[in-house]
Amino acid sequence: MAAVVDPEIRVITIDELGILRSVDEDPATGRVLVTITPTYTGCPAMDVIRADIRRALAAAGHPDAEIRTVHAPAWSTDWISERGRAKLAAAGIAPPAPTRAGNVVSLTLAVRCPRCGSPDTEQVSRFGSTACKALWRCRSCSEPFDHLKAL
Amino acid sequence: MTSLFDYTLGLGDDALVAAQRLGEWTSHAPEMEEDIALANIALDQLGAARLLLTYAGELEGAGRDEDALAYLRDDREFRNCLLVELPNGDFAVTMAKLFFLAAYQLPLYTALAGCGDERLAAIGAKARKESAYHLDHASLWVKRLGDGTEESHRRMQAAVEQVWPYTHELFAAAPAAPVDPATLRADFDTCVDAVLAEATLTRPADGWTPGGGRDGVHTEHLSYLLAEMQVLHRAHPGARW
Numbered sequence: 001m002a003a004v005v006d007p008e009i010r011v012i013t014i015d016e017l018g019i020l021r022s023v024d025e026d027p028a029t030g031r032v033l034v035t036i037t038p039t040y041t042g043c044p045a046m047d048v049i050r051a052d053i054r055r056a057l058a059a060a061g062h063p064d065a066e067i068r069t070v071h072a073p074a075w076s077t078d079w080i081s082e083r084g085r086a087k088l089a090a091a092g093i094a095p096p097a098p099t100r101a102g103n104v105v106s107l108t109l110a111v112r113c114p115r116c117g118s119p120d121t122e123q124v125s126r127f128g129s130t131a132c133k134a135l136w137r138c139r140s141c142s143e144p145f146d147h148l149k150a151l
Numbered sequence: 152m153t154s155l156f157d158y159t160l161g162l163g164d165d166a167l168v169a170a171q172r173l174g175e176w177t178s179h180a181p182e183m184e185e186d187i188a189l190a191n192i193a194l195d196q197l198g199a200a201r202l203l204l205t206y207a208g209e210l211e212g213a214g215r216d217e218d219a220l221a222y223l224r225d226d227r228e229f230r231n232c233l234l235v236e237l238p239n240g241d242f243a244v245t246m247a248k249l250f251f252l253a254a255y256q257l258p259l260y261t262a263l264a265g266c267g268d269e270r271l272a273a274i275g276a277k278a279r280k281e282s283a284y285h286l287d288h289a290s291l292w293v294k295r296l297g298d299g300t301e302e303s304h305r306r307m308q309a310a311v312e313q314v315w316p317y318t319h320e321l322f323a324a325a326p327a328a329p330v331d332p333a334t335l336r337a338d339f340d341t342c343v344d345a346v347l348a349e350a351t352l353t354r355p356a357d358g359w360t361p362g363g364g365r366d367g368v369h370t371e372h373l374s375y376l377l378a379e380m381q382v383l384h385r386a387h388p389g390a391r392w
Binding site: 074 | 184187188190191192194195196197198199201202269272273274276277278280281284287288
């Protein structure tokens, strides 16, 4: 499971993203149960993630594994691990700010440019290359970058 | 009195039809960023629709899954509000529709997250967060267009007045529902009044209040929308990926 990466953001694993909730093995039958939770309700990558999990488990000798999708508790970007955040930044994607209770949208915290580190940045578009990202631009180094939105 | 199935279907149909209308802007929105934004918002709505329709199918217990419900019902069986089936019109009309829809869906999903039905509560908790972004996006445009040029102000005011009569149906009382829509009116009004004021727009007077969507009585627009949405599925019955 540690090898299954997000198909769109290939530097980060589903475990680091908080998509992978648990992996259990039935002691009697040896059957594996993987529980995952989707990020956005319409995320089109979820089918690919399920297929990738199935493939990884089959390769590890569990072709009859069950993959269960749960919707509660609702996934939050707060579940992304510290390592995951570091990997995102290293890949040029500004990681999400912590969510504030009941209000995901406010933009009070500066988003630092993942390339030069400057906080002098501006949002170009609320929706970027994927539903979970926004498009930003750095006013210091002039480069555009993606930012994972807090959810 | 509507059943839980009808109620869930109504919520799912709201999202499904809204997604279909928003998708119509793909490849000809005013600017590229907006093309992406509307497509992403449509995707969020579609995601919620899939969850709600799947649950509705389970509640009905007649073996209908999300696809059967989306593609094989006729317009008289759809339970969406009339607001979402209205044609997109110009960009101001689209933003007025999205603004009022999101200002309704945000308190709706928030309340649903705390309702007694576990499945609806999970869906509500999830959809609520995305709804906040939809409301933010639409509000930005309503303000920008309202408090903009003479032409953008004229079009935005006209759009608000054109769509306003259809907002009343959203709050028709249903005391037995998991969330009584009438209880959402206050939050809606607070949000709408604030944004309209900042946009230098006038809140229309209440007058004509069209309805009937929750009972399957729709405008002439829905059947054309469904024809386009359903034709491919109906042309190949039983087809699978």
